[in-house]
Amino acid sequence: MTRAPRRPDALRDSPRVREAAAALIEAVAEESAEAALSEPAYARALKELGRLRGRPLFFPMLQAGTGRGARVRLADGREVLDFIGGIGVYGFGHSDPDLLTTAVVAAAQDTVFQGHLQPGLEVLRLSRLLVKHAGPRLRHVWLSVSGAMANENALKMILQKHAPADRLVVFEGGFAGRTITLSEVTDRPAFREGLPLRGNVLHVPFFDPAVPNATEQSVRALRAHLSRYPGQVAGMLFELVQGEGGFRTAPPSFFRALMETCREAGVAVWVDEVQTFARTGELYAYRTFELEDLVDLATVGKTLQGSAVLFHKAYNPKAGLVAGTYAGATTGMAVGARILERLESEGYLGAEGRVALLGGRVGRRFDALAKRLPRAVGARSGIGAMQAFVPFGGDAETATAVIRAAYDEGLLVFGAGRDPMKVRMLLPVNTTDEELESGFALLERALVRVAEERGLPC
Ligand SMILES: Cc1ncc(COP(=O)(O)O)c(C=O)c1O
Numbered sequence: 001m002t003r004a005p006r007r008p009d010a011l012r013d014s015p016r017v018r019e020a021a022a023a024l025i026e027a028v029a030e031e032s033a034e035a036a037l038s039e040p041a042y043a044r045a046l047k048e049l050g051r052l053r054g055r056p057l058f059f060p061m062l063q064a065g066t067g068r069g070a071r072v073r074l075a076d077g078r079e080v081l082d083f084i085g086g087i088g089v090y091g092f093g094h095s096d097p098d099l100l101t102t103a104v105v106a107a108a109q110d111t112v113f114q115g116h117l118q119p120g121l122e123v124l125r126l127s128r129l130l131v132k133h134a135g136p137r138l139r140h141v142w143l144s145v146s147g148a149m150a151n152e153n154a155l156k157m158i159l160q161k162h163a164p165a166d167r168l169v170v171f172e173g174g175f176a177g178r179t180i181t182l183s184e185v186t187d188r189p190a191f192r193e194g195l196p197l198r199g200n201v202l203h204v205p206f207f208d209p210a211v212p213n214a215t216e217q218s219v220r221a222l223r224a225h226l227s228r229y230p231g232q233v234a235g236m237l238f239e240l241v242q243g244e245g246g247f248r249t250a251p252p253s254f255f256r257a258l259m260e261t262c263r264e265a266g267v268a269v270w271v272d273e274v275q276t277f278a279r280t281g282e283l284y285a286y287r288t289f290e291l292e293d294l295v296d297l298a299t300v301g302k303t304l305q306g307s308a309v310l311f312h313k314a315y316n317p318k319a320g321l322v323a324g325t326y327a328g329a330t331t332g333m334a335v336g337a338r339i340l341e342r343l344e345s346e347g348y349l350g351a352e353g354r355v356a357l358l359g360g361r362v363g364r365r366f367d368a369l370a371k372r373l374p375r376a377v378g379a380r381s382g383i384g385a386m387q388a389f390v391p392f393g394g395d396a397e398t399a400t401a402v403i404r405a406a407y408d409e410g411l412l413v414f415g416a417g418r419d420p421m422k423v424r425m426l427l428p429v430n431t432t433d434e435e436l437e438s439g440f441a442l443l444e445r446a447l448v449r450v451a452e453e454r455g456l457p458c
Pocket residue numbers: 087145146147148149151175176177178239243244272273274275301302
């Protein structure tokens with residue numbers, strides 16, 4: 001009797017392969033634990049990188065060696081708590097043993113990258129998993145490498161289907177990426193300084209809890225655009241929790257009212273989930289907010305370790321519109337697929353899932369900190385594994401000082417939004433209580449230090 005051939009995608013589960021991968025991971029961990037740049041060499045390396053980039057890094061840091069959970073080791077041997085995760089990329093923190101094994105096995109296969117002409121099984125597995133969670137309307141997916149590329153693909157699909165309509169409605173304060181087109185879609189003048197503009201982006205106010213009738217106001221603004229440009233609006237872009245815009249969100253009814261208006265007008269509903277992906281409770285925030293009946297396209301990235309656009313069949317583009325060399329790195333796609341499997345199998349998803357519970361655990365710590373430092377810890381916003389607060393009233397200079405002071409104390413957090421500027425955290429979904437405890441102690445020290453240095457009440 002001939003033995004059935006092993007399924008190639010079961011490779012990473014083979015005991016022999018896992019054992020070999022574990023040996024390599026252990027050897028690297030052991031060797032890198034010993035390795036560190038001396039203080040002058042580290043300073044030189046930072047200076048050199050700054051020179052090569054043309055300007056210094058925001059944080060004077062170079063990662064190196066192995067990390068552990070939310071902790072990452074720097075090239076000088078120092079360890080810092082990482083509550084920003086490469087701006088939302090390290091969903092399971094650092095050196096997660098299972099993800100490392102997955103990556104090592106994937107890396108030991110043939111190619112570093114896979115493309116749309118010659119995809120491998122990782123492309124199939126990742127596509128299948130993304131669609132599995134996407135709800136009944138979005139049955140197709142196109143992989144790419146960065147959030148911006150996924151957004152470009154989504155926008156092209158919308159424009160092709162709705163041609164000659166070429167206008168896009170977006171929220172004030174939104175961020176969509178760094179291509180020329182997306183720099184215009186993004187509502188930050190500084191991010192498009194000197195770039196040519198096409199002038200076809202229309203703005204609608206985002207939800208403001210302080211404004212009575214905020215939903216009616218935004219719907220009215222959308223209707224005004226639709227009637228001012230009849231037949232010319234192709235789609236509307238939704239960021240259900242604004243990331244760069246300051247972790248602002250809205251009740252589902254706000255988004256539903258706008259999406260239904262789009263639907264009535266025959267305008268595409270596109271949700272940018274690049275930052276929210278896997279962080280709001282469900283894999284897709286539009287499912288956390290129960291909007292899946294209205295979404296035509298969704299883009300994802302960051303925690304995925306690559307990017308993708310999911311789309312309704314009506315938006316399937318004609319051949320030639322979306323392609324590009326890369327679908328993704330073999331390791332990125334293998335690890336991304338594993339992350340999706342684990343989010344599901346280890347209880348991270350759902351209203352009572354570990355991501356939603358993490359939001360509560362972080363919230364309780366913010367509340368305790370705000371009691372001790374009421375002037376330093378202002379309004380909190382966010383959901384699940386994306387959380388932010390307004391420090392000292394939120395002027396940009398003071399907020400930046402808090403972020404820098406936190407780094408000096410050994411905690412990585414980052415800014416978001418303007419007027420007020422917030423301090424944001426994109427936490428690993430598996431952040432432990434000990435990590436939260438340590439992180440908030442470091443944050444408290446940073447806030448007290450900034451208060452002392454600037455003579456602010458805290
Ligand atoms: C909502 C949103 N869309 C798009 C992007 C662009 O993703 P990338 O930087 O991978 O191109 C980002 C990145 O921060 C984002 O937050």
